Amino acid sequence: MSALAPAGALRGAAPVLRVLRQYGVYAALAVLFLAAVVLDAGFLSAGNVRIQLFQVAPTLLVALGMALVIGTEGIDLSVGAVIALAAAVIPLYIGWGLPVALLVAAGLGALSGLAGGAMVAFARVQPIVATLALMIGLRGVASLLNGASAKPVTDGTLLALGADAFAGVPLTAWLAAACVALTAVLVHRTTFGRQLVAVGDNRRAARLAGLPVRRVLLTVYLLSGVLAALAGALIVGHGAEADPANQGRNIELDAITAVVVGGTPLAGGSVRVLGTVAGALFMQLTTAVLTQHDVPGSLTKIVEAAVICVAVYASQERGTR
Amino acid sequence: MAQAERPGGPAGRPAPVLVATGIDKGFAGVHALRGVGLTLRPGRVHALVGENGAGKSTLIKVLTGVHRPDAGKLELGGSEREFRTPLEAQRAGIASIHQEVNLVPMMSVARNLHLGREPRRRGLLDLRRMNREAAEVLRRYGVDADVTRPLRELGLGAQQMVALARAAGVDAEVVVMDEPTSSLEPHEVDTLFAVVRDLTARGTAVVYVSHRMDELYALCQDVTVLRDGRGVHTGPLADLPRRELVGLMLGRTLVAARERPARHTPDADAPPALRARGLTVRHRVHGVGFDVHRGEVLGLGGLLGSGRSETAKAVVGALGADAGRVEVDGRELTRRSPAAAIRAGVVLLPEDRKAEGLLPGRSVRENIVLAALPRLSRAGIVSRARQDEVVERFVARLRIKAASPEQKVADLSGGNQQKVLLARWLCLAPKVLLLDEPTRGIDVGARAEVQALIDELAADGLGVLLVSSDAEELIAGSDRVLVLKDGTPVDELTGERVHADALLAALAHETRPPAGDGTNGAQR
Incomplete structure (x- = not known):
């Protein structure tokens, strides 16, 4: 009988958790933003805001794809390696013009996504294993294509895409915003988006309801790959160099963090696009504020870890039922 | 010992x-x-x-x-x-x-056999002795295998x-x-x-727990029958005829026969809405065949493990069939998958509502429109207005009690959840409805509603296959009842024989199986 007591207590706490999961990330973002401004009015300067946006845009692009994959109860660890691959091929094809280079990079991202998606959908390999294999393999391919050293990139359009601004806001941020809007429409308004969350919520039920489960899985990994390749192009343009050995390293973890902090459950069945944006911004601001106030990097990491733990705990609704 | x-x-x-x-x-x-x-x-x-x-x-x-x-x-x-x-x-x-x-599939057979009490020599595992003993022991159990191979390689x-x-x-x-x-x-x-x-x-x-009557009577001396969490009988098995045992297990005061007037006899010339022949699923279903006509409810009965659910699943391709053909309105279903079956107009309400039916995290609306999404969309964009229209119609028709269509389906009662799943299928306007335990785990009121709905749907011209472990439900709800045992049809009750006594007898397998004519006697 005593075993029932904690269960009852948990049930009592559930509404609080539900609200926390629903709106917690926005509240936390607002609080953090206010704190940053109060601590240092310079935080609001145009220069600083632009730096933050430059830094967050690629992570956000990757996180959008990651949110779709996680919505199907999957995960995509290969995104960092896809960025490296994009960075490796862009210098090779930029001579043909930027569109060709971008198409090649995006095509490779799509191919990688198809490979991961096929492993998950047809061979029923666990997503974490399938994409881990890709993560390792694609980094190898990237260094084969590029060699060990970084290469400078001088294409004017690509540099402009990575560094210029329109109406005071970086082009990369505009691009990210457009992708956010498209993803939101995709998730909430299209057949595909609704089928995606159904597959993540209950795959057996989705199959019995005649949903194209495999096609949905293939597509989410494909989208994730393309978005990662696009993020790779932005990173190359912003840095004016292609450095496959370092670019995109650990970005898969940043993206997963953004998605989870944004309230998308790792168990699938739900995709929170705006939450993901807020999650990415929150992690970016946390790091920025701590760094700007000379908190040592090691401590910053520990704070980030604590944020992730809180977010995962709050998103754990199914586990506690 | x-x-x-x-x-x-x-x-x-x-x-x-x-x-x-x-x-x-x-x-x-x-x-x-x-x-x-x-x-x-x-x-x-x-x-x-x-x-x-x-x-x-x-x-x-x-x-x-x-x-x-x-x-x-x-x-x-x-x-x-x-x-x-x-x-x-x-x-x-x-x-x-x-x-x-419950063993460790990756470990060797011998290690599994000795798990937790391995023979040791000077503190280390004595592998040689372990393997030798394992081989000796297993030979007595009719297993002649290399005991050093991983367990999972064994059948x-x-x-x-x-x-x-x-x-x-x-x-x-x-x-x-x-x-x-x-x-x-x-x-x-x-x-x-x-x-x-x-x-x-x-x-x-x-x-010895088993639902196979033959095994029980061959092997057991005593029996205890449980029903709804209570012991209802205990004693020597030999003194208990099969039929009484089945009666004890099912335990309801059975409606003697169906009370519903017979429906119009279906057009004999028209092809049946659903025809299955020779359905076979390894270990589960052995050559089951039947016809379901428009406007008819075919009951599919049998004790636990008789292959009744598996038969329904094999029809829609949710379970890979090793053999057999399925025809809808006289046309063969060549691709066997739930999606193909749905396109042909055959839908299955699964037995396990939670595991195979509901999207627990989604709303009533999303659960209802799930299978109909492509039909409610234009160029891939789902119309919210058309969704709401469908949801409104079926919530009203099935009297689904929910605070709003946006309420999470997991918060509804079992009966209303079942109605939501029925709505998911009915909004596709199917030709054939396969219902696997449609009233399991729902309260008495909802049960009566669902049963009345099945009658109504059949009257509207749907072909219905009603799979149920509830003898009363089968008798009261079906025009004919096909009885399975160990995955094989053993009897078909028609006309006057759609009766509790006949069903109990068939479940206990006291009748001889009908002559095999390739359709297992399941045809009219």
Whole structure:
């Protein structure tokens, strides 16, 4: 009988958790933003805001794809390696013009996504294993294509895409915003988006309801790959160099963090696009504020870890039922 | 065997080795067991029978230390015992083997056999002795395999034997077998029986859970019947005719015959809405065939494990069929997948609402429109207005009680959840509806509503296949009833024979199977 007591207590706490999961990330973002401004009015300067946006845009692009994959109860660890691959091929094809280079990079991202998606959908390999294999393999391919050293990139359009601004806001941020809007429409308004969350919520039920489960899985990994390749192009343009050995390293973890902090459950069945944006911004601001106030990097990491733990705990609704 | 203390009883009826009395066990307020007793005697096989949810598994788990009872006591060899863990029960001499083999598939056969009590030499595992002993032991169980290979390379039957050898090897006084033959080939079943008889000859008491009547009567001396968490009968099995046993398991005061007037006889010339021939799923279904006409409810009955659900699943391609053909309106379904079946107009309401039907995290609206999404979309964009229209229509028609269409489906009662799933299928305007246990786990009111709805749908011209473990529901709701046993049709009740007595007799398999004409006599 005593075993029932904690269960009852948990049930009592559930509404609080539900609200926390629903709106917690926005509240936390607002609080953090206010704190940053109060601590240092310079935080609001145009220069600083632009730096933050430059830094967050690629992570956000990757996180959008990651949110779709996680919505199907999957995960995509290969995104960092896809960025490296994009960075490796862009210098090779930029001579043909930027569109060709971008198409090649995006095509490779799509191919990688198809490979991961096929492993998950047809061979029923666990997503974490399938994409881990890709993560390792694609980094190898990237260094084969590029060699060990970084290469400078001088294409004017690509540099402009990575560094210029329109109406005071970086082009990369505009691009990210457009992708956010498209993803939101995709998730909430299209057949595909609704089928995606159904597959993540209950795959057996989705199959019995005649949903194209495999096609949905293939597509989410494909989208994730393309978005990662696009993020790779932005990173190359912003840095004016292609450095496959370092670019995109650990970005898969940043993206997963953004998605989870944004309230998308790792168990699938739900995709929170705006939450993901807020999650990415929150992690970016946390790091920025701590760094700007000379908190040592090691401590910053520990704070980030604590944020992730809180977010995962709050998103754990199914586990506690 | 540790049987030194077994006290001899009077005249061939030895004192019980294990006595359970007044066992109560509840989960989250639901009583799984209420005052159940069980007495096991050495050297005898005790059958434990009951339908789904009767409490068999819970009782076994109490005996084997997995669950602790809320009330009641266990006496082993005359002294009261309390098991806190399965290990304690094992040490006390209660071994168990389950439907699914609880061993380590990646470890070698020999290691599995000795798991937790490996022979050692100077502190290290004595591998040579382990392998030699394992091979010797397993040969006695009819398993002739390389014991150094991983367990998973063995067939399921052989794995089951390893589990049994392991269980019986722990000087067990009681061996609990939970549906041990469900995945065995016939010759493996023979070996298992031989092993069970060997065990009882050595004085072990065996608890045998199975839904296969033939096995029970071939192997068991005693029987305890559970129903809805209570023990309803216990005694020698030989004194209990099959039909009475089935009656005890199902237990309802049966409606003698259907009360509904006969429906119009379907057009004999028109092809049936659904025709299945020779459906075969390995181990589960063996050549089942039937016709369902428009406006007709075909009942599909059978005891637990008879292959009734598997048949329905094989029809829509949710379960890979090894053979057989399915025709809808005279046209063969060549691609076999749920999606293809739905396109052809055949839908299945699955038995396990939670695992196979609901999207627990989504709303009532999203659960209803799930399968209809492509039809409610233009160029991939779902129309919210058309969704709302469909949802509104079916919420009203099926009287689904929800605070709003946006309420999470997980928060609804079981009956309303079932109606949501029915709405998911009905909004596709199907030709054939396969209903697997449509009223399981829902309250009496919702049950009556669902049953009335089935009648109404058939009257509207749908072909309905009604799969049910509830004899009353089958009799009252079906025009004909096809009865399965061990995956094979054994009888078809038509006309006057759609009657409780005939159904019970068929379930107990007292009638001879109809002459095999390739359709298993399931045609009109």
